[in-house]
Amino acid sequence: MTNYKTIIMVLACITMSFHAAHAQQPPLSLSDAWTLAAANYPGINHKKAGIKAATYEQKITRSSMLPQAKMQLQNTYGTFNGSSGAFFPQPGFFNVSGNTDALSGAHVAANTFGSVMADWNLYSFGRQRKNNEAAALQVAHAHSDMDAYLLELKSNVAARYFNMLYTHAKLSWATKNSVRVKEILDLSVNLADAGLKPGADTLLAASSYAQILSDEDHWTGKETASRYQLTEYIADSIAGNTLHNSAYLTPAGDIPAAADSIRQHPYLEVIDTDIRYHQVHSEALGRAAYPSLSLLGGVAERGTGIGKNGVVSNNWQDGFKNGAGNYLVGVGITWNLTGIYSTNLQKKVALQQADAAKSQYDQQALQLNTGLHATMARITEQMQQVRKTQTGVQKATEGYELYLARYQSGLINLSELLQIQLLLQQAENTHIEACREFWELMITNATLTGDFSYLSRRF
Template sequence: MRRISRRLIGVFIVLIFPYTLFAQVMGIEDAVNAALSNYPSLSAAQSALEALRVNAQLIKDNRLPNVRLHDQINVGTANGLSGSYFSMGLIVPTSGGRRPENSSDLASGNIALATADWEVYNFGRFQAEDRLARADILVGEAAVENEKFGIRQTVINTYLELLWLRQTLKIEERNIARVDTARRIIGNLVNNGIRPGLDSSLASVEFSRAKLNYFQMQEELQRAFIQLATLTARPVNALEIDTSFQQQALLMQPIEIKLTADHPLLRYRTNLVNRQTSEIELIRKSALPRVSLLTSAWARGTSLDIDNNFGPIGSGFGFSRTNFLVGIAATVNLMDFHRIKNRSQMQQWRVKQASSQLETQQFQLQNMLTTSDSVMATVRLALLELPTALNSAERAYQQRLSLYNNGLENILGLTDALQLLTTVEKQAVNIQRRAVNVRLHRAYATSNFEDFFSLFRRQ
């Protein structure tokens, strides 16, 4: 009967999850590495970092001198009047002599211009911009590491979920086999008139319930496989996990690890604080004067002579006058000193916000590490108690089954023994899950996964 039950379970596995028989086995570290190589959000974070690096170069390029070359040849009238005005970019300036009448004669001209201006000194604003750009890059690098850390955690959690679902599925398989065995025994006893027909009905109900639990577990397992396949960019039908891990290692004292400032979550928050602080300095420097070096040279030709008489049009296309100009200019906006006061205050609040977030993150990680270390001894005691609990539940089931066969136990007692054995087996998986999670929490709190990954490496 047990052989028939095992065949039945085998049929379930082939029908519902046939691809697991042919897929390549993936370890937990392989799954993490695959996700880190292919996950889109990591590529997005890396692209954002490269943009910050290019932006740092753009900031330097913006400090190069502005050098402009210009040449224009014009033909038009040249009627001038005395007076001043703001051109506003709309009025075309005209250079010509004043005449008593408006003339429609044409004059030609040629103007060539070369100008350069270079901001050579600004009391440290350039250095403040560079520091802010470097701080942005550090934040971007920390964001990439932060994203890797989050992806690693997601993959590990999904992998572990598959591991525990697989173990629970095996329990459901054994439960179906046990219930089916009991159902067949009860059916024979009922057919021979030894047991009432109610026992056969109750056994059938228990068998159906066991199969429903099995199908539900298969559904959850398939969902977890799809999630892991998505994370690792692998086809679902080519994905299988290594379900073995070093259970005895859970009883050993783990290596001592401490929370350090190099944790990806803390490094990101620290760099963010430094970045916000660097912006305060840039805000203060931005109001200081700017010293620029100015140079200009131009040449001009016109068909008007020195007496303002119109000459041949072609005579204005050459150059007859040249000029140059060199100067130093200092520019300051006095109202900027008032503006930076409020901007600095606003930025200081941002620094305070970032500092508080850093302290909160430190507190959370330290609390996770302390909690994991404190509950580890209790979890170890539970692991030590597991063999006794499993053996006792197995013996109780076998004894109830034997008593039932001999007419000394009723169907309810046998059902209770079956359910108790299944419950203890699931509790064993849950305790192992808790023990592994304690190790995972320690790894998460310290960003040291070596001890955790060693649980899943084959010896």
């Protein structure tokens, strides 16, 4: 019977261990968070759609170099009373009608007409080539915009990730404090029951313990909220994930060296493609003031109910008879004379936009370089602060343990012990805040340089 109970207990322990192992998910690395964000965040699809749209626009621009063909088919039925002379049926076209006095028969006739015309722009003084270059730069701009967005996304995910680590560290800090004060409370109760300490110590310890528990509740809520905030980017529940909290509280000293200046950055690439686009676009507008040489060709087929003998039939099927086919080929020059002034103004607008983009580029480069040097100066000093606060925590912990032993021996009173515990609590909190500032600076540095390798190695 004893062996049977032992087997049952062993199986129960194995089952509980199995469920515990599966309930606690592996640590969520920062690289995994970036990968999930890039795969699931809706903004990525928005940028991808922009790239596809720019690519289609490029194809449309290229297709304009092909011959432009038009076809029309029509079938009409009506009168044919004509008069000699010319007129404009609509702006851009004119028509000449002949004399119909020699016709006889019906007063209406059916007509059928079909035509195909091709217009091939052979030479336009490089306007098409410049338009193609501008379309290609639009595609490059869309790709640069995607790179800049990915960098911003990595920065935002890192900020949410480290905020989660920060709130988890504060929750662990509050829990550790509650354990210490609970130990003091239990000890004061035992000493009071033994008559070695006054009963008022129990009330004082209980008051401190209640305050610490309220801090624990506060940081429990913030830690849970920070996990939900991160799910905005990774679209997955991370409630059971463990965290790299030890790495958060022990920053390494292998800080990347400061760069002299930022020459290439996704933010700068976006502006650079804008500059080049406006420059090429202005050149294309300048070529628009010149004429275009085109090769023209067309064929037409017509049927009518008016016979060659001058007899008119009003039968619909006769509208397909008495056919006549024609073709026309030639070259043409198109020159929009009134558009020369407007295209010249548009060219000036494009040049001003290019100059504005250059100024924006210089401003962005100045901000990035200034921010980088300022951040690197702070990182060096912040690392020194982290090391000193870590030493302060170690010393405060050792001092607290000594004072706890002295309180157990009756050498000091409870207020002194609680004061020492408060000093330890403040030292731990100062260290956590110093680490938070350090990692915020490292995120800023990674965003300014576009290099997140240090963060990905540590987390």
